[in-house]
Amino acid sequence: MAEADGAAGRVPELSGPSGLADPSELSTEERALRELMHGAVSGIQPSAGGLPRIRRAVPRRRAARRGAWTGAAALAFVVAIGLPVLHEGEHLGLSGGPGSADAKSPAAGSPSGAAGTFGDGPAAHPDPSGTGAVTPPPGTAAASHAPGAGATHTEGGQASTGAAGAGDVVPLCTRTDLGEGAAQVGTADGAGRIYGSFTVYNVSGRSCRLGGPGSVAVTAVSGGDRGRIRTADHAPGDPAVGLPTMDAEPPVLAPRAGYRVPFAWVPDQTCTGSGAGAVPANGVNKVRLRADAPAAEPEAPASDVSGAPSANPQASSSPTAAPTTESSPTTTPSGNPSTTAPTATLAHTPAPGSPAAATATLPVACSGTVYRGGVQGLGGPAPQPSGSPAAG
């Protein structure tokens, strides 16, 4: 049985051709057999697509071996999340329809090419027949032509991207596969909580599997000491009740599909009581987002944030405006309320690693915690103003 595991621990001590036997010492019969053997297989040439297939499979196999989400360890924020790993990856090689699959389908990168030819996959396959995996990519591709469809996140997209991954052999997303990073930040609710999310899209033109949840980290805090801003994974029981849990499977991203990483800013209780006035709880959480920008220099988004709150806090703007408790913007703890409202810059780095895909700036008048939720698949293309598929 052990032999079936491939290379065992022991390996012959041979150091290349020089260490091999000398054919001239063979008998006539042995030499004839040697010639015959070489002649018998001399016509065999590798089929195209072998190297790319191996190249795609190796990191995936490593991830399976390691039992951890790849790349997620890049930032300390994502610590040991007890997540089920890609154990099913162990068998993908032999039966995956390798070079031959590539030979059959000219679109070598497409998931359908790899998904259909499993011979001995375990029962865990959502679609053992493999045929179901063929259809979704065209479906999502078609959806991506209708820009309006992109805005409807969640289930629909999740389903299609998930189906595209029915085959095990979808390669892991590399960092260059992912782009069009953006951030969305909502308005603070009565308790000063702010929900937001990062979105990142597969811009590669092939399907790929997200290797992990990536990281959400605080990269800069202006106007205050950084220690006030903590980060944590969302877990049941914490105040960030609106977030999805962290135990989701990493989605498979069809071309132009994306994923969402929701987060929530929850200021500390102590802070909300006293100095909550500094929290611009009135819908003016103007957020700076810069797709694919590196972590921020301490810029001056403060002007964006601070401009409004003092001007006309409760009268006009948001319907979610804080009730009475937060009505006194005058008692801000920081001495200079008008100019420098403290902000924290969050950055999301996708699973493959740096650079960050997007950053978001939150007004953080007091200490608190940024919770991040699990990854959610998005079906459609990036809802960007330009509409049509971006080149990059």
Place this chain on the structure above:
Amino acid sequence: MTAAAPGAADSGAGTHAGTSEDLLTETYQAHYRSLLRLAALLLDDLSTCEDVVQEAFIRVHAARRRVREPEKTLAYLRQTVVNLSRSTLRRRILGLRLLPKPMPDMASAEEGAYDALERDQLKAALRGLQRRQREVLVLRYFVDMTEAQVADTLGISLGSVKAYGSRGLAALRIQMEAGHG
């Protein structure tokens, strides 16, 4: 080359650093074809050979400690190909046939009919051997391993290698002569 490998091991898997990638390309270009031919001698089904060799590459390169000593990579690859060929055969015996796949390219046009005949004859004769005999002969005469290296690769004693080899040669001789006659 050796010095670069530990660096690859330290970096995150998502980056799977260029060192191992280059190593993979290098190894592929240097050895893939000969390993494919090795598999072709061990297996009677050409279409499975690519699977086996690619799986061997994936396994060996997924284990960084194995790639860390490039001088041993080829030995690991060969050993894995032999083992996988064996388990593939065993699986086939059990009736779990892999799906049919297109054959690898055969440059048959440039081969004479006689060569093709003899090739088929050899393949048929090899198929008629016991598994161990076939493995010993192929490693010994196609890969040009010494008997000691064959023993290491197959995990059997030197005496067994000699025995399998001589019996295999004899059996092969009979089969080939029968084929000619």
